[in-house]
Amino acid sequence: MxxxxxxKQHTASRARLGAVTTVHGTIHTPAxxxxxxxxTVKALSPEDLKDCGAxxxxxxxxxxxxxxxxxxxxxxGGLHRFMNWDRPILTDSGGYQVFxxxxxxxxxxxxxxxxxxxxxxxxxLSPELAVEIQQALGADIIMAFDEPTPPDASExxxxxxxxLSTRWAARCRQAHTRAGQTLFGIVQGGMFKSLRTESAxxxxxxxxxxxxxxGLSVGEEKGVMLELAEHxxxxxxxxxxxxxxGVGTPDDLIDCVKMGIDMFDCVLxxxxxxxGTLYTSRxxxxxxxxxxxxxxxPLDPECxxxxxxxxxxxxxxxxxxxxxxFAMRLNSLHNIAFFQTWMSGIRRAIADGRPLDWRxxxxxxxxxxxx
Amino acid sequence: MxxxxxxKQHTASRARLGAVTTVHGTIHTPAxxxxxxxxTVKALSPEDLKDCGAxxxxxxxxxxxxxxxxxxxxxxGGLHRFMNWDRPILTDSGGYQVFxxxxxxxxxxxxxxxxxxxxxxxxxLSPELAVEIQQALGADIIMAFDEPTPPDASExxxxxxxxLSTRWAARCRQAHTRAGQTLFGIVQGGMFKSLRTESAxxxxxxxxxxxxxxGLSVGEEKGVMLELAEHxxxxxxxxxxxxxxGVGTPDDLIDCVKMGIDMFDCVLxxxxxxxGTLYTSRxxxxxxxxxxxxxxxPLDPECxxxxxxxxxxxxxxxxxxxxxxFAMRLNSLHNIAFFQTWMSGIRRAIADGRPLDWRxxxxxxxxxxxx
Numbered sequence: 001m002x003x004x005x006x007x008k009q010h011t012a013s014r015a016r017l018g019a020v021t022t023v024h025g026t027i028h029t030p031a032x033x034x035x036x037x038x039x040t041v042k043a044l045s046p047e048d049l050k051d052c053g054a055x056x057x058x059x060x061x062x063x064x065x066x067x068x069x070x071x072x073x074x075x076x077g078g079l080h081r082f083m084n085w086d087r088p089i090l091t092d093s094g095g096y097q098v099f100x101x102x103x104x105x106x107x108x109x110x111x112x113x114x115x116x117x118x119x120x121x122x123x124x125l126s127p128e129l130a131v132e133i134q135q136a137l138g139a140d141i142i143m144a145f146d147e148p149t150p151p152d153a154s155e156x157x158x159x160x161x162x163x164l165s166t167r168w169a170a171r172c173r174q175a176h177t178r179a180g181q182t183l184f185g186i187v188q189g190g191m192f193k194s195l196r197t198e199s200a201x202x203x204x205x206x207x208x209x210x211x212x213x214x215g216l217s218v219g220e221e222k223g224v225m226l227e228l229a230e231h232x233x234x235x236x237x238x239x240x241x242x243x244x245x246g247v248g249t250p251d252d253l254i255d256c257v258k259m260g261i262d263m264f265d266c267v268l269x270x271x272x273x274x275x276g277t278l279y280t281s282r283x284x285x286x287x288x289x290x291x292x293x294x295x296x297x298p299l300d301p302e303c304x305x306x307x308x309x310x311x312x313x314x315x316x317x318x319x320x321x322x323x324x325x326f327a328m329r330l331n332s333l334h335n336i337a338f339f340q341t342w343m344s345g346i347r348r349a350i351a352d353g354r355p356l357d358w359r360x361x362x363x364x365x366x367x368x369x370x371x
Numbered sequence: 372m373x374x375x376x377x378x379k380q381h382t383a384s385r386a387r388l389g390a391v392t393t394v395h396g397t398i399h400t401p402a403x404x405x406x407x408x409x410x411t412v413k414a415l416s417p418e419d420l421k422d423c424g425a426x427x428x429x430x431x432x433x434x435x436x437x438x439x440x441x442x443x444x445x446x447x448g449g450l451h452r453f454m455n456w457d458r459p460i461l462t463d464s465g466g467y468q469v470f471x472x473x474x475x476x477x478x479x480x481x482x483x484x485x486x487x488x489x490x491x492x493x494x495x496l497s498p499e500l501a502v503e504i505q506q507a508l509g510a511d512i513i514m515a516f517d518e519p520t521p522p523d524a525s526e527x528x529x530x531x532x533x534x535l536s537t538r539w540a541a542r543c544r545q546a547h548t549r550a551g552q553t554l555f556g557i558v559q560g561g562m563f564k565s566l567r568t569e570s571a572x573x574x575x576x577x578x579x580x581x582x583x584x585x586g587l588s589v590g591e592e593k594g595v596m597l598e599l600a601e602h603x604x605x606x607x608x609x610x611x612x613x614x615x616x617g618v619g620t621p622d623d624l625i626d627c628v629k630m631g632i633d634m635f636d637c638v639l640x641x642x643x644x645x646x647g648t649l650y651t652s653r654x655x656x657x658x659x660x661x662x663x664x665x666x667x668x669p670l671d672p673e674c675x676x677x678x679x680x681x682x683x684x685x686x687x688x689x690x691x692x693x694x695x696x697f698a699m700r701l702n703s704l705h706n707i708a709f710f711q712t713w714m715s716g717i718r719r720a721i722a723d724g725r726p727l728d729w730r731x732x733x734x735x736x737x738x739x740x741x742x
Binding site: 038039040042043044045067068072075076077082083084293294296310311312314315317318319321322324325326328329 | 409410411413414415416438439443446447448453454455664665667681682683685686688689690692693695696697699700
């Protein structure tokens with residue numbers, strides 16, 4: 001089962017309010033997906049995630065294939081059961097991690113040969129294996145296996161790469177048989193608008209129920225990312241959800257929702273939480289900062305999350321400085337709640353026909369926030 | 372407010388079923404207190420602790436004095452509010468940590484001079500300061516500042532040390548003024564029964580509402596610990612709660628409850644949890660062990676905790692091996708739940724007049740548990 005309903009078209013932008021429905025439930029779009037790389041969103045329980053308002057999470061094929069292994073997870077009833085998450089899951093194809101975690105990954109027509117970052121063992125990840133792994137994991141939405149083009153690739157290289165990704169996408173379609181699970185295609189094309197157009201055309205020709213924009217937010221300048229996303233989004237079918245992979249900051253989310261993007265994922269809220277960088281309605285807060293030492297204020301007075309309603313900044317700073325595990329949980333919980341609340345504010349504005357014209361405030365810690 | 376009610380005397384042993392009531396609520400005894408060294412029981416939220424059945428936790432004066440500082444915690448409303456724990460708290464006096472974390476701690480009549488393990492700064496912890504810190508933290512039960520005698524001290528040294536502890540205990544009584552907070556005395560006397568008797572006499576002479584047995588479980592053999600506890604417990608007033616500090620294993624808890632001990636604390640469940648050693652109704656389980664790799668069983672089928680009712684051994688092993696923060700929480704939660712359930716089984720047996728004749732099973736992992 002997979003349905004995408006557009007409930008309202010924004011008047012002031014290309015943004016749309018919608019809902020993706022899968023067998024594990026409905027995702028209100030535009031949606032932000034917390035990243036649960038190793039069958040856990042770091043430091044959070046499924047209940048924490050639900051309390052934050054998360055309706056879907058992302059799992060990483062590359063990591064789960066290597067450890068604990070997709071066959072083991074399948075044997076234990078699939079990823080949902082394994083990690084006790086009964087809402088929708090999207091898994092990526094592993095293509096991105098194969099390259100980002102392996103300097104020596106080697107591409108052939110067959111797939112990508114790489115060594116495990118865990119034990120150095122040799123593997124060949126192919127479109128067929130990427131689909132097999134994702135079918136075993138049993139996510140609601142799975143991604144085609146593609147070659148992410150490096151941002152500094154030439155036009156010729158990029159064209160070659162996107163054409164390979166198209167052939168791989170066709171093989172993924174062929175390999176994909178699991179019912180109740182939906183395969184998304186991914187548009188590549190690197191830093192070239194014309195090639196983004198070409199990749200979109202080829203990917204749409206194959207026919208998917210959802211389309212991702214891949215290969216962005218990989219080191220290029222922010223303006224370039226936004227320009228390419230803005231160029232690509234309207235090339236994709238209106239009636240299918242559009243997913244911008246690996247994006248982004250709160251402002252990126254607003255900017256890209258206005259282009260008509262429906263789904264996002266990013267490690268930013270959880271990774272920053274573990275570094276003590278917290279998102280608030282007043283800007284970023286570095287909780288390590290000495291100015292929070294004796295602050296009895298909540299991290300964000302406008303936030304209704306467990307962290308903000310139960311603990312002071314002084315306590316959060318103390319836990320962080322004392323290297324306490326509970327700091328990771330409270331910080332991650334807040335940042336995920338912030339991102340979910342941010343998205344729900346965006347959805348409300350679209351519903352009400354109000355402009356998406358606000359920005360994430362400058363950092364609350366001026367000049368000394370270490371971030 | 373402080374009341375200790377003995378509800379039932381065990382027929383088959385000196386064990387007693389009781390209840391300690393403080394302004395923050397009632398503790399059913401015999402009770403096990405999880406250790407929350409730095410204003411957090413490592414990896415657990417207050418709600419997790421309550422779900423496990425914890426009715427009281429312990430805080431460490433030494434650590435909180437050095438970081439974030441007792442004055443800061445007082446200014447923020449006390450330790451209960453700071454850490455969001457509204458049930459009873461007991462704080463130790465700092466005496467034990469001063470010695471265990473500082474090789475060069477120097478004792479005079481005044482107190483103990485030591486260097487912070489955090490920044491090397493010089494401090495003098497005296498009976499008066501230990502009380503001042505504990506009054507600022509605002510625990511329900513606070514401990515007299517004593518000198519823990521090393522287990523290898525001679526009889527002469529031990530006598531000198533216990534007499535110093537008595538003089539310090541008197542100074543603590545003098546310094547203690549905070550209403551709604553109860554000061555316990557601590558019996559020392561090292562490894563000598565006659566000196567345990569002498570210390571008990573001197574401490575009881577000062578008059579406290581509760582008595583601890585200190586200086587045990589500090590490296591001496593298990594048999595010696597049990598023998599000294601058994602010698603000392605009946606020397607203490609029937610009508611006051613007896614607290615055996617730093618003990619112990621599940622079997623220790625049974626053995627010492629039978630001597631008439633009412634309260635215990637130990638880092639064992641939380642520290643072992645973080646090392647992957649888990650207590651179950653079938654014995655200790657080392658969750659790192661490869662034999663759990665594909666086990667769909669709960670950690671402990673007889674346990675009703677969140678970990679055991681939501682996750683498989685395979686998942687717990689995966690999280691541990693993958694070094695995921697969530698492993699620390701699930702493991703700690705289970706071990707604390709196990710200890711609380713263990714104590715509640717002990718209390719039920721006393722209530723029913725059944726013998727306390729069961730033992731913690733041998734390790735479920737035979738021969739290969741790394742613990």
